[in-house]
Amino acid sequence: MTFSDESSLNEECGVFGIWGHREAARLTYFGLRALQHRGQEGAGIVANNHGVLKGHRGLGLVSQVFKQEAQLERLRGEAAIGHVRYATAGTSSVDNVQPLLFRFADESVGLAHNGNLTNAYSLRKKLESQGGIFHSDSDTEILMHLIRRSHRDTFEEQLKEALNTVHGGFAYILLTKDAMYAALDPNGFRPLAMGKTASGAIVIASETCALDTVGAEFIRDIKPGELVVVNDDGYRVEHFTWDTQPAICSMEFIYFARPDSNIAGVNVHAARKSMGARLAEEAPVDADMVIGVPNSSISAASGYAEASGLPNELGLVKNQYVARTFIQPTQELREQGVRMKLSPVRGVIAGKRVVMVDDSIVRGTTCRRIVSLLKEAGAAEVHVRIASPPLKYPCFYGIDIQKREELIAGNHTVDEIRQIIGADSLEYLSEEGLVDAIGLGLDAPYQGLCMAYFNGDYPTPLYDYEEEYRKSLANSAV
């Protein structure tokens, strides 16, 4: 996949937190920049300055939300949490940008959330019927309401109770005047890692690349069902539940995570390269070269090339200055071939049989455009190889595809897709191939991966989505 357009998948967030550093907010800023690929719609930071919590958040990239030194300087203090957010168009209101900062007469709480709750709708309805008022559209506030309504004695106990009430995929980071808390759902759908800076500050982040960016050394991944409590005494690992079973989102390995991150001990670049290599074994082709779709498929393409012995060529160049722009080619110009973002390298492609490696196909629109670009540039044949199995089922744990109707593979056979995108051949990596290539090796189905988008094997009940999902199955064709 390429193009940040209608047809790509979207992660729902990245979270970052640090406790015990004089420049906590500044480090959070750099950590969020490292996580920017996980969400570009909004960003925010809440800092704890000797027990007083202050926040700043806004729409846009981290560098747009935090433009001036003064904005960081206001956020003084030795602890901070931050968030980058993806939002579907239309609801892009600053109200939904996190971390949320709740002020009560007796305490203040900062809250950042990555994931999606499967029982959010019913919980919200119930809380509203009891007089609860919600201010954002997101499901993040629910946790705070549950905490405040708990009758347990301490904040930590209230939080544990609340974590057992919400279901689905979640990686939470909370900040109070006394402590920072990080919690991961019982399946560990989303990655969450912990590290330590040279000066001893504890850092928690969605991906290890953010630990690296702030110079923190990796300690351990947060595991399913864990609640990590960080305060001036260091960190302490608690469990809000022992009823866990790992089902790490396979799309993190395939597409979302940065190649320099490690998840559950597996390097993302290495995993992608293995997928490419396995794909070469499963679906070889007699061709002149391999071309990866930049940037996400570069690793898989190199794996395919090495395993197949074909040269790996830079056949597609991504324009590195693709800012958002309001100026677009008119329809007429578009037909005349005016384009931006991705350019084929004619000198390399012309007359050649090309294996085009991509990480996945969502709606097929982008893939069709790229095949067409390659053909226009003179490719003799274009063989598309996808380094993951066909995407057929929606995700309810934090990735933005909730309609089966939108997934081309949910409605068409592989050969139909091949025709739609105009490729000379099309093959996908097998499910088994994916599981083996990532090689998590955990004692759980699929070695601990969530494979639901490929085979509908959801590791949890779907709660509020159950009905919608059934309807979706009934409506779709394949």
Add this chain to the structure above:
Amino acid sequence: MTFSDESSLNEECGVFGIWGHREAARLTYFGLRALQHRGQEGAGIVANNHGVLKGHRGLGLVSQVFKQEAQLERLRGEAAIGHVRYATAGTSSVDNVQPLLFRFADESVGLAHNGNLTNAYSLRKKLESQGGIFHSDSDTEILMHLIRRSHRDTFEEQLKEALNTVHGGFAYILLTKDAMYAALDPNGFRPLAMGKTASGAIVIASETCALDTVGAEFIRDIKPGELVVVNDDGYRVEHFTWDTQPAICSMEFIYFARPDSNIAGVNVHAARKSMGARLAEEAPVDADMVIGVPNSSISAASGYAEASGLPNELGLVKNQYVARTFIQPTQELREQGVRMKLSPVRGVIAGKRVVMVDDSIVRGTTCRRIVSLLKEAGAAEVHVRIASPPLKYPCFYGIDIQKREELIAGNHTVDEIRQIIGADSLEYLSEEGLVDAIGLGLDAPYQGLCMAYFNGDYPTPLYDYEEEYRKSLANSAV
């Protein structure tokens, strides 16, 4: 090279022009975006609407200067020229942003320039002593003064006279109410290509990638000493001089040009890959993997890897959201390892012997940082291989290195440089290797390449720079 920081080389411009299209300014906008890598400090467009010339220009990226449809709509007309500009800090005034638009009682002229004149200072001094007034710091205005002072009859003849008065490196595009003119200096230092859209409009651009972007088919390169005149009758190739000798800037192949561009018939990506392959032959090393410095050295690294049989790994990840930011790590944080922009992939590098391929070394600062990043990430050995010869001499034809003192290879031996950057070994591509790898095959010294930065063999007299250059030689050590 990577990091857009103090130590990189800077191109001085990109130019684009189109004649005969109803959406001339819009196509120029897209063309300039394709040339954005040639200059990010300013951009502008001048359009010709039935003989009336209007312009818009500003500081920043093309997408920042043209933010609203209304700005393009003002620039109606069937012809337009555009410019992207690099500027050294301090003189970044909008006065210097091109195209310049001159309005006279009898005519208006738009002027865009890529290059550097070697006799600018003396020409300007002379013109001022005759009452001439200059409004910008750049040397671009000089051509206009020369044209206006010519006593020849037609604009075309005046222009030819002026083109014979200026010396150095220049690719000019001019727009009048009647025609568009493109001219290239007698050595053809800078690339300049011509194409045609499906609808018949003539397009001229610094690189062929801009032709591709606007859907124009390549016709031919503009050759040294040529003046191409484009008007409603089509295009006509004139010569302002026959005293020419090709000396195409080798840094265009090594670093500046986009990999999907072709210069003098040679694809840039292919040339870089050949340089890498030749480097592997000239300077092999017993190692575990090849790592290219993104983005400019990816092609050379893949050439090195293929030729050497070593795997080509994604060992360095470039943060794709590196906006300009005013928020920087403090010195203290920097020492603690907080960094942005480039991240090593620990999982790939740790414990491995790495061949790090880069396109060139200017001051050495960036190279030293990257070697250090790789070592911190656990590389057992780091062998640096540079896919071009040592940069020892300044360029006076349009690249922003005019002081020999700033070039590390102008002052240190290869072994000294190796120690400074902390590499286990360091080798450069030979001059001969470079010339062969690019393989222009023109009937001129170095097959038609300018190799002056490597060996001081300037293809023209240096005029106003002569004295400065001599001093520079005397001061430097090696």
Add this chain to the structure above:
Amino acid sequence: MTFSDESSLNEECGVFGIWGHREAARLTYFGLRALQHRGQEGAGIVANNHGVLKGHRGLGLVSQVFKQEAQLERLRGEAAIGHVRYATAGTSSVDNVQPLLFRFADESVGLAHNGNLTNAYSLRKKLESQGGIFHSDSDTEILMHLIRRSHRDTFEEQLKEALNTVHGGFAYILLTKDAMYAALDPNGFRPLAMGKTASGAIVIASETCALDTVGAEFIRDIKPGELVVVNDDGYRVEHFTWDTQPAICSMEFIYFARPDSNIAGVNVHAARKSMGARLAEEAPVDADMVIGVPNSSISAASGYAEASGLPNELGLVKNQYVARTFIQPTQELREQGVRMKLSPVRGVIAGKRVVMVDDSIVRGTTCRRIVSLLKEAGAAEVHVRIASPPLKYPCFYGIDIQKREELIAGNHTVDEIRQIIGADSLEYLSEEGLVDAIGLGLDAPYQGLCMAYFNGDYPTPLYDYEEEYRKSLANSAV
């Protein structure tokens, strides 16, 4: 008073609502601009489009928050409410900008509030102890929580119950999918008027000037204890309480309201002129001219001049381009007399005995500066006449002076103040004079005015402020 600086009084808001117009949001925009003087820190609009509520709000002036047509076009629909907000520095977060928009599973509610609740703190504390979560610092949300916790059957009944629970000064406008509601506290501290456009739409606004701006004809003022319900059947006046006693804020007449507004049937300009005339009778002076402090004291000065027979001169000019600016004179320049905003007209003042008429004195800082300006410009004598009684007591109903310590007249005698400001004489309007000049003629103490700032005679219990107020009395000197 002049200068929008630290020493001026600040209104807390203006509200506007319209039901039954195809361009409801656009009219709200113009209505808010007419109310801009009541709050410059933030603005927002919530519109009802066939039952779907959407909102837009932001920090800054109305014209800054709504910069583009597109922002209004999103707010389609036949009903809308709006708000302009004053905020004390430091809490200027967009979270506090109104109207608040609450989305529930079963309904959505827009809420705008002008005023200050006296039992907000205790209500909030109670609601939080019951699990309620607040998102802003303002006391506006409280009403929504009370509505949602009411067990009555209809929204209207729930709202009535809530209106009987909150105390202090409030003018609320609410918008639901079915109706618009406007309510005024039992003392009617804040003004609130209703009108009708030619096309039949019902308009409610803080001041009649906003009715005029949108071309609506005045119908009636909303009266203390009333709840007006507007829907597609027209409007209906209900009462949430009959236990009312008018106590209209006298500062609205003295300083806040626009001179072209009418409050309780009294024109604000005419009232100010009467105050000036009465002041001339109570405190005559042998002088050459009257000078009003622009802009708020122009009316009072003209009344004083007419009554005294002295010429009314333009002796002080206000710079009409006083934008907020980050560039300030340095301390040194300030001492050298560099100034902005207000300039004395030397040619008029020099050598003359001046009566300087101002509407009020808060801290005295501004008054001292103006006296000093006039003296520097050559005034022979400066006699200060204040067209209201000394401000001695804080307001708890919606004006931003809550500390007696900050009021110069709360701590100094009139003669001390005269010395501090450097005037040759200083006199204030009497309380009786103020009441007579405004001449509301209502059957209530002070003819229906709230005079608490002058004499501490608060028309209601102070609830949560009681203790603070007692302390404040004990600490102050006079």
Add this chain to the structure above:
Amino acid sequence: MTFSDESSLNEECGVFGIWGHREAARLTYFGLRALQHRGQEGAGIVANNHGVLKGHRGLGLVSQVFKQEAQLERLRGEAAIGHVRYATAGTSSVDNVQPLLFRFADESVGLAHNGNLTNAYSLRKKLESQGGIFHSDSDTEILMHLIRRSHRDTFEEQLKEALNTVHGGFAYILLTKDAMYAALDPNGFRPLAMGKTASGAIVIASETCALDTVGAEFIRDIKPGELVVVNDDGYRVEHFTWDTQPAICSMEFIYFARPDSNIAGVNVHAARKSMGARLAEEAPVDADMVIGVPNSSISAASGYAEASGLPNELGLVKNQYVARTFIQPTQELREQGVRMKLSPVRGVIAGKRVVMVDDSIVRGTTCRRIVSLLKEAGAAEVHVRIASPPLKYPCFYGIDIQKREELIAGNHTVDEIRQIIGADSLEYLSEEGLVDAIGLGLDAPYQGLCMAYFNGDYPTPLYDYEEEYRKSLANSAV
């Protein structure tokens, strides 16, 4: 006149300069803000730092062009000149914003100009035919070309020669590394005053209000034909010509200048008040009150009121937050009476016979709107009194009315105008009345005023405008 819309007159500039102050640029900033009423389209400052000239300029208000401390800090140095500019729509390019900064090999010159040259076109044509290149549309550059082409020995002599070549209205301020120069045309059309700060710095400004703002004491007006040279030795008054005759622009007194400024020893507010008083004598009316059109007619209205014995009422309120806005009432709303900017005070006007005093009528559009506003607000009668004679002829010396066709009084009789604007009666001040009321008392026609807009009696030949003017006379009706 009111509304900053199409129908108002526009000044062409304000200039400011200071020599000998450590914070020269900052004082220039404050001086320009005091002159902001003379031009709102652009602003700039050029500063001299030990002989090095730097500048900053941009489109918009002074406070928009200089937004950050850093922008002023770049402009260090002990001398600076500045400019505020009015520009007709369409040519609002930053290229035309002044001061212009010319850099030559041997010197740099900053140049600011207020006025209009009558022989600009022919001079420019001649200079271009000699190879001269102009970069802006304004006529300001011409002076620089003339200076550079002069063969005299010193800059001062070259400047004197140039000043004798340009004709029309001009007040120039120039800055070189050695001195600041101020020159006024032989008729002194534009005001220009000199003062001194407490610390001894010399200040020159278009109006004395700018001297007051920076704490400078008035020394003298610059007189027609004078060239003042300011350098480290103090100031020296030279003459570039003795062939002078004062003809100060009467519109400065009527409309443009700030009321707190003095021109040729006459206070502007006092002059306006006298015009109003004289108008009351010449054109009395039986009415209930006088209402001035804010802000420019407030002084004249007060003069009329005092002389007539009628009360002076605040019958029209100007919205003080009239920012430029892109959001406008639709045509439909406009017809429904939706309006901004100016509001009638119903409570004051209803049922009353009103004398509406305005300073002038240009096209009549605005005047008609205000009469209509007053009638809608219930005025029984509206008698319009204009405190200046009918505007019938264009100005060629620096005011933006160059077409007689646009002036209502150039094409209609007074009674026709009365009917067009819908007034019950209309009278203008007589020419004699204007001259007497201002009372300059200089030994020149009209006591030293330029009255050409009223009677076509231009004090100089019209040069390039001669033909246009004749045509204009022929085309117009009256």
